[in-house]
Amino acid sequence: LTKNKKLFLTALILTLFSWTFLYGQEEEEEIEEEPQKIELYGLGDQNFSINVGAIFPLFFFDPTPAEGVSSFAETNLTVGGAGSLLYEAFLTSNFKVGLELGGMFAFSPNENSFYMVPITARAAYEFHFGRFSLPLYLGLGVNILTYEEVTDVQFIMKPGISLYWHYNSEWSFGGNLVYWVAPEIIPSNNEYDRIGNFLDFTISARYHF
Amino acid sequence: MTTCSESGIFYDLEFEEVIQEKNNLNNSAVFSTMFKIGNYYFGNAGANVFYRSDSSSSSADDWSKLKLPDGYADDIAVTSMVNIGTSIYLSVISHDGDSVESGIYRADASNPDDIKSGDWIEEVKKSESKTGVHNSHVYYLFAVANELYVNYVTYEYSNEVDLTGDIKTSTLFTGSAPIEIADDLSSLTEITLTSVTDSDGNDIPAKVENIVGSGTDPNDNYWIIMNGETEGNLYFSADDPAGFSNALSGTPGSVRFVDIYAIDDALEDDRILLSDTAGKLHIYDQNAGTFVSLEQDGAWFNGFYSIDGLDAGSISNQIIVGTMGYVGESTYDGEGYYQLDVSDSDYNNWDWVSGNFSDDNNYTSSDLADSSINGFYYDSSQDRLFAYTQNSGVWVNEEEDSKRIWARE
Numbered sequence: 001l002t003k004n005k006k007l008f009l010t011a012l013i014l015t016l017f018s019w020t021f022l023y024g025q026e027e028e029e030e031i032e033e034e035p036q037k038i039e040l041y042g043l044g045d046q047n048f049s050i051n052v053g054a055i056f057p058l059f060f061f062d063p064t065p066a067e068g069v070s071s072f073a074e075t076n077l078t079v080g081g082a083g084s085l086l087y088e089a090f091l092t093s094n095f096k097v098g099l100e101l102g103g104m105f106a107f108s109p110n111e112n113s114f115y116m117v118p119i120t121a122r123a124a125y126e127f128h129f130g131r132f133s134l135p136l137y138l139g140l141g142v143n144i145l146t147y148e149e150v151t152d153v154q155f156i157m158k159p160g161i162s163l164y165w166h167y168n169s170e171w172s173f174g175g176n177l178v179y180w181v182a183p184e185i186i187p188s189n190n191e192y193d194r195i196g197n198f199l200d201f202t203i204s205a206r207y208h209f
Numbered sequence: 210m211t212t213c214s215e216s217g218i219f220y221d222l223e224f225e226e227v228i229q230e231k232n233n234l235n236n237s238a239v240f241s242t243m244f245k246i247g248n249y250y251f252g253n254a255g256a257n258v259f260y261r262s263d264s265s266s267s268s269a270d271d272w273s274k275l276k277l278p279d280g281y282a283d284d285i286a287v288t289s290m291v292n293i294g295t296s297i298y299l300s301v302i303s304h305d306g307d308s309v310e311s312g313i314y315r316a317d318a319s320n321p322d323d324i325k326s327g328d329w330i331e332e333v334k335k336s337e338s339k340t341g342v343h344n345s346h347v348y349y350l351f352a353v354a355n356e357l358y359v360n361y362v363t364y365e366y367s368n369e370v371d372l373t374g375d376i377k378t379s380t381l382f383t384g385s386a387p388i389e390i391a392d393d394l395s396s397l398t399e400i401t402l403t404s405v406t407d408s409d410g411n412d413i414p415a416k417v418e419n420i421v422g423s424g425t426d427p428n429d430n431y432w433i434i435m436n437g438e439t440e441g442n443l444y445f446s447a448d449d450p451a452g453f454s455n456a457l458s459g460t461p462g463s464v465r466f467v468d469i470y471a472i473d474d475a476l477e478d479d480r481i482l483l484s485d486t487a488g489k490l491h492i493y494d495q496n497a498g499t500f501v502s503l504e505q506d507g508a509w510f511n512g513f514y515s516i517d518g519l520d521a522g523s524i525s526n527q528i529i530v531g532t533m534g535y536v537g538e539s540t541y542d543g544e545g546y547y548q549l550d551v552s553d554s555d556y557n558n559w560d561w562v563s564g565n566f567s568d569d570n571n572y573t574s575s576d577l578a579d580s581s582i583n584g585f586y587y588d589s590s591q592d593r594l595f596a597y598t599q600n601s602g603v604w605v606n607e608e609e610d611s612k613r614i615w616a617r618e
Contacts, residue, residue: 060219073223109227110574114218147218148574186217194219 039093040128046089046209047096051176053202055082055104061195075196077114080106082200088124098122100139102158104180104200108147116182116198117144118156131166143182157181164206172206216568226571229616231605234259234272236617240597243586244292246318250586251275251297252597253290258299260321263591265607272618275321277301278314278329285310291352293386295319298357299329300348304372309345310336313359313390332390339369344377353422353431356450358383360417361394379414381433383451398451402444405437413437421471422450423479430495432481434466441466443483445495461485461500470513470528472551480556482528482549484510490530490549492556501557508532508543512596514585516548520566520613521592526552527562531582533599543581545572546596567606567613575615576601 057075065071081104088098102118120141127134143156160178167173180198230236238259240252251260258275277285278301285301288311292298297318302311312334316324335346344363351358359382364374382397390396404412415435423429433444433453440463442456464485472480479495489502490510512531516524528551532544548562565572572578581599588595594606595618603618 060223075219076222076225108222108574109225110571112574114222145218147222149579150218150221150573152218184217184219186220189216192217192220194217194223196219 040133041090041093041096041126041208043091044089046087047206048209049086049088049204049206050083051086051202051204052083053081053176053200055080055106055180055198055200057106058197058199061197063193063195064190076109077106080104080114082202084202086122088122094126094128096124096126096135098124100141100158104198112148115144115146116156116180117146118142118158118180118182119144120156120158122158133164133166133172135162135164136160137162139178145182145184152184154182154184156183162204164204170208172208174204174206176200176202176204178202216564216573221568221573224569225574226612226614228571228575229614231616232261232271232618234603234618236602238602238618239583239599240603241287241583242290243584243595243597243603245586245588246292246295246297246321249318249321250588250595251290251292251318251321252603253287253299256284256286258287258290258297260318263588263593265591273322275318276324276326276328278312278331279326280331280334281305281310288347289350291350291357292318293352293355293357296386298332298350298352300350300359302345302347304339304345307340308336308338309343310334311346311348313348313350333392333394339366341369342367343369345374349417351417351420353420353450354429355386356383356422357386357388357397358400358417358420358450359390359394359397362414362416376414376416379416381417381453385450400451400453402433402435402453403442403455405435405442406440407438418466419469421469421481423471423481430471430479432469432471434469434483436465440464441485443469447495459498459500461487461489461491461502464489467509467533468511468513472528482510482513482530492559494556503549503559503561505532505544505547505561508534508581511543512546512582512584514587514594516585516587516594518589519587519592519594521608524566526550529585529587529594531585531596533581533583542579542600543598545578545580546582546585567615570612571615575604577604577615 057077060073062071084100084102086100088096090096100120100122104116106114120139122137122139124135124137139158143154145152158178162176164172164174178200182196184194186192238254240254243252248263249260259272261270261272264270281303285303288300290299295317299314313332314329316329347362349360361380363378365377366374381400382394384397405415407413418434420433422431431446435442443460444453445457446452464487467484470482481493483491491500491502493500510530511533514529516527516529528549529546530549531546534542548565550562551559580601583597586595596604604615605618606615
């Protein structure tokens with residue numbers, strides 16, 4: 001090889017190296033800039049909610065109506081107040097379980113107070129959209145009913161939906177819509193069996209920790 | 210699931226009816242007695258006797274105050290009131306003024322609107338100065354069929370401000386109406402009862418608690434209850450309104466008696482209901498000479514009435530049984546009432562009726578269900594039942610829209 005050819009080859013190789021180096025540098029920078037998916041919650045995250053609002057008595061359902069009698073009847077109760085304390089823990093980024101202590105009151109035609117205190121275990125799946133989250137859930141547990149001097153302990157089922165806006169990483173605020181399916185089974189006489197149907201709407205403050 | 214409700218809370222709410230204020234009687238009025246003369250109901254409460262017509266129209270059935278005897282220093286209290294035929298007999302007392310004054314009065318109450326204070330016939334009147342240690346003379350009246358009973362009790366007071374007093378003497382008299390009562394009760398027949406025993410085993414005088422008879426015939430049977438400090442006595446007289454002697458043997462011991470009721474002839478003769486301070490209801494058969502007892506959760510049993518024919522005849526052979534709070538309690542909360550089925554010829558099979566005739570409307574939600582009952586009155590001609598209470602006034606039960614509804618008088 002002549003001296004000129006050697007110089008040309010050396011320059012070409014250096015140029016290729018430098019391009020490869022520069023190209024490689026550009027590829028690494030692109031990988032670093034690619035957006036990463038960061039989960040909002042994960043195992044170990046918890047939240048505590050306080051809920052206050054109104055409850056609307058819908059109807060009583062008679063599972064064994066007399067012939068010719070409708071299964072649906074008015075509750076004779078006024079619109080009442082409802083509230084609850086809720087603790088939840090995330091198992092995954094969207095699925096969480098919790099425990100809720102609730103309460104409601106309403107009044108009968110003779111202005112006597114009627115109370116229910118449900119204690120339920122809850123499972124929820126929570127969708128996240130930007131600063132909003134939308135949990136769907138189902139609560140199952142026991143329900144303590146009190147009217148006049150009578151107290152019953154029964155089962156209860158509470159499906160519901162909520163919508164929260166995240167104010168910051170610790171607090172979110174929103175509302176809940178929960179349907180109460182509250183059966184009252186009288187073992188001694190099924191004629192008296194009723195399934196109470198109620199709908200509550202509450203506003204909520206939720207603390208994340 | 211556990212439940213303490215017989216019919217269910219939701220079920221009760223579904224059928225709850227509004228408690229109406231039917232009449233003008235104050236809801237704190239405490240009737241001691243109630244009966245009907247002609248077309249008028251009468252009830253005495255403290256210093257007043259109220260009456261109203263049996264009309265069902267609201268404009269005509271307001272309660273009015275009966276004019277009471279005058280001639281007393283101040284307001285009088287009605288200690289007891291009974292009726293025989295169309296006559297009302299009142300025993301009254303006044304502690305106001307300088308003396309304790311008491312008496313027995315009678316008036317024909319066929320037209321109560323026309324009764325004036327001066328129309329009352331003074332049968333007995335006593336007055337005693339309240340200076341120092343002094344006595345009062347109290348008359349407790351009972352009526353069984355055509356028989357008037359007067360329990361004449363003298364109380365001794367230690368000074369002018371002592372209002373409780375101790376029983377010093379107690380005597381029982383009887384006479385058949387129509388009757389004129391001499392001031393010293395000598396026109397009546399005195400009934401000799403053995404005294405009750407105090408906790409030290411001494412004989413002491415005691416007030417008569419109640420007298421009942423098994424029918425409207427004077428030749429029926431009669432029972433009396435009296436109470437000592439810890440134990441009650443039950444007396445029986447066969448076919449003679451004055452023939453009481455020794456207390457019946459075999460009566461429940463170590464208890465005082467609350468109330469007694471003789472089963473009407475139309476149901477069963479010679480049987481009584483006897484309630485005690487242990488919360489038991491004893492059924493006694495005079496022929497068998499034995500007691501059986503029933504219980505319910507709650508308070509003592511007080512106030513009995515046959516409700517045969519109630520609800521347009523749908524109820525038969527049942528007795529409504531009231532309850533009252535324990536006297537030692539600070540409140541008078543009772544447990545309302547129960548119904549006793551006495552249809553079985555064997556009284557060992559008598560038992561409580563499950564549910565009552567107004568469970569499906571407003572009884573459970575009413576204050577009546579938590580009240581202490583003083584008594585009942587059932588007017589079969591109007592199919593109207595009254596319950597008069599110690600703590601929630603007077604209630605009336607009538608049919609409305611095919612339901613038996615309780616309302617306040």
